Amino acid sequence: MTTSQLTEQIRLKKSFLCIGLDVDLTKIPQHLLKEEDPIFAFNKAIIDATQHLAVAYKPNLAFYEAHGIKGFQALGKTIDYLNENYPEIFTIADAKRGDIGNTSGMYAKAFFEDLKFDSVTVAPYMGKDSVEPFLAYENKHTILLALTSNAGAYDFQTQQVEGEELYKKVIKTSKEWKNGQNLMYVIGATKTEFLQEIRKIIPESFLLVPGVGAQGGNLKEVCEFGMNRNIGLLINASRAVIYASHGADFAEAAANEAEKLQQEMASFL
Ligand SMILES: O=c1ccn([C@@H]2O[C@H](COP(=O)(O)O)[C@@H](O)[C@H]2O)c(=O)[nH]1
Numbered sequence: 001m002t003t004s005q006l007t008e009q010i011r012l013k014k015s016f017l018c019i020g021l022d023v024d025l026t027k028i029p030q031h032l033l034k035e036e037d038p039i040f041a042f043n044k045a046i047i048d049a050t051q052h053l054a055v056a057y058k059p060n061l062a063f064y065e066a067h068g069i070k071g072f073q074a075l076g077k078t079i080d081y082l083n084e085n086y087p088e089i090f091t092i093a094d095a096k097r098g099d100i101g102n103t104s105g106m107y108a109k110a111f112f113e114d115l116k117f118d119s120v121t122v123a124p125y126m127g128k129d130s131v132e133p134f135l136a137y138e139n140k141h142t143i144l145l146a147l148t149s150n151a152g153a154y155d156f157q158t159q160q161v162e163g164e165e166l167y168k169k170v171i172k173t174s175k176e177w178k179n180g181q182n183l184m185y186v187i188g189a190t191k192t193e194f195l196q197e198i199r200k201i202i203p204e205s206f207l208l209v210p211g212v213g214a215q216g217g218n219l220k221e222v223c224e225f226g227m228n229r230n231i232g233l234l235i236n237a238s239r240a241v242i243y244a245s246h247g248a249d250f251a252e253a254a255a256n257e258a259e260k261l262q263q264e265m266a267s268f269l
Contacts, residue, residue, distance in 0.1 A: 014266035018056035020238025039074035049251035135179035149188025149211030189217020195225035213240025
């Protein structure tokens, strides 16, 4: 999917909501545990109930890898279900990968060719040759961790390196890499005070902004300081949406939470 197709969807749905599919078997309604594939059954119900309110879904790989082969099968079924039934929806593999070039090439092949995700999150720490294999894919997007939502972001990302914060160096350096137009950046919703500075460096790039809901990030401030002329934002909420209810009404409750976020987003468009 191209970024202009993504912006088109955002304008159509009046939403830049990304729903995180972080499935925890201890939190899903207990009746689903009787299903042959409880993770996929949960995801399918959440997707069907919320697809008109969201433009993206983001399964975090940890929640699937934790279940070995069964988890990986559930992930495969989830991405196939999205691609077959809702091809207009942008998909993000939140995998935070990155390794020496030939290994990154295999990660890129796995997420873009085999699983057919539109994008994957990648850590910048190993530098240019670890990221370029992802960037080589046309109309696929590499979402680089820049300034993350967690408290540990201050341990390294905001530290000064040669006169500027490390996260700024990551953004400035990476945008010059070959196929840098395929980059998006992760900026935590808990770090809105940095957004104006970030927009000066990358006015046009899409930002994936996790941290709204359970982590207390501020949606209004993200919109005020992070939005650009093409919207340029995907705001993620995982637990706040998918675990709105632990009962039989879980999908309906998720849709209600998603609608609240969508309505707030619509007010900024
Ligand atoms: O900086 C980051 C990068 C990734 N995440 C991931 O996003 C979701 C957030 O889940 P919530 O339940 O909405 O808090 C989760 O998959 C994280 O691993 C992040 O939170 N911050």
